[in-house]
Amino acid sequence: MAGVREAKKRRTRQAILQAAVQLFGDKGYERTSINELARAAGVGKGTIYSYFQTKSEIFLAFCEDELEQVYAEVAQKTGPDATLTEQLMAFFMGQFRYVTRHKDFGRLLLREMIFPKELTVERSKDLDNSYIDYLSAMCNKAQERGELRRDVDLLFVCGHFYALYLITVSAWYMGRLQTEDDVDGALQLLLQQSLEGLLPAGRK
Amino acid sequence: MAGVREAKKRRTRQAILQAAVQLFGDKGYERTSINELARAAGVGKGTIYSYFQTKSEIFLAFCEDELEQVYAEVAQKTGPDATLTEQLMAFFMGQFRYVTRHKDFGRLLLREMIFPKELTVERSKDLDNSYIDYLSAMCNKAQERGELRRDVDLLFVCGHFYALYLITVSAWYMGRLQTEDDVDGALQLLLQQSLEGLLPAGRK
């Protein structure tokens, strides 16, 4: 009769996540208290903390699903014959549109993903890895098509592009870039810089 | 007799910041409660909130000083005939060393500066501006020395470099880069990429 426990645990965990999706999506992360969440999930407050270490960890678990969705949406939108820049722009702007729709939400996710605390670093890494995988595949194909140098480490190239995306989003959060078009333009320009290089023509 | 008020206000404000420097520096930001801070500053809790909107705003005000110090330290270390890359590395690694010394501290600062909340966005912008000014000056001189293309917007170049620094720090927070040397190497590589460009040789 070993397994009753396991099954129950899975169900409880699901119930919590389910309630989280409902409440976070509905009234936002900050405005959802653990007590509410517990009540909605039909468990005690303490129970929640035996499944997740902190509130933000629940948040990250919740985000994993959301991000998958964004990936799917983007993959569907870009044709297979798009240039690397086009693909990157589609990928990043897809993310960005999501962030703009849920500003507080996006900020929290970015904060956790880019500058994680020790407690949540593992979760952040998971999310980050799926991110990198996606970008790597993209860049790898671009290399094969001859759109990208072959003598550079893929990881660093992905990091490079990702960095440019981040600084752009940051500029938006700071109010330096206001509209989606601003962001689009800035990112495009930065990507172009990264491809062409910043050295004067003669010194390459 | 108009001015007694003003003077008192300035003194109170100073007292709060003074206490903040003391306590934050001593036992850290998270471990310092507003109550303690109030007591140390010799004012009531409510008073603090009439000078600052939130705890993290106090933090940012406190950081402005700290950052100035880092700037000064860096400026002093790089000779005037250093290459752009050398200067950038000195600047960024100076920052980074500060961050490593105060890990939680640095994370908070970065979070607030890169993805600010509406409430603190103004303060973040101030910090960011001083940052950009510094980098701009550096890049401007590099342009004049012919180390940098002239047909690019300085702001975007600074943003580009800054982005690469951020992603590197992020990688450190994620545990992907462990030692200071790792960080140094990664950043150097990324900067080099940005200068040379990522396009294959033939396609520039």
Place this chain on the structure above:
DNA sequence: AAAAAAAGCCGACCGTGGTCGACTTTGTGT
């Protein structure tokens, strides 16, 4: 089948950041 151990669950409890309205001090009009 009974007893002991292990695992899981719970909500009263703690200290926190932040709010609020009552109170005090400073400035101003007469």
Place this chain on the structure above:
DNA sequence: ACACAAAGTCGACCACGGTCGGCTTTTTTT
């Protein structure tokens, strides 16, 4: 010099995230 308004101060109070020790349920041992 006085009264009144405005600005500034305060700490009791609130809801929150997170902890903890006692309680219940499942599993293992005898």
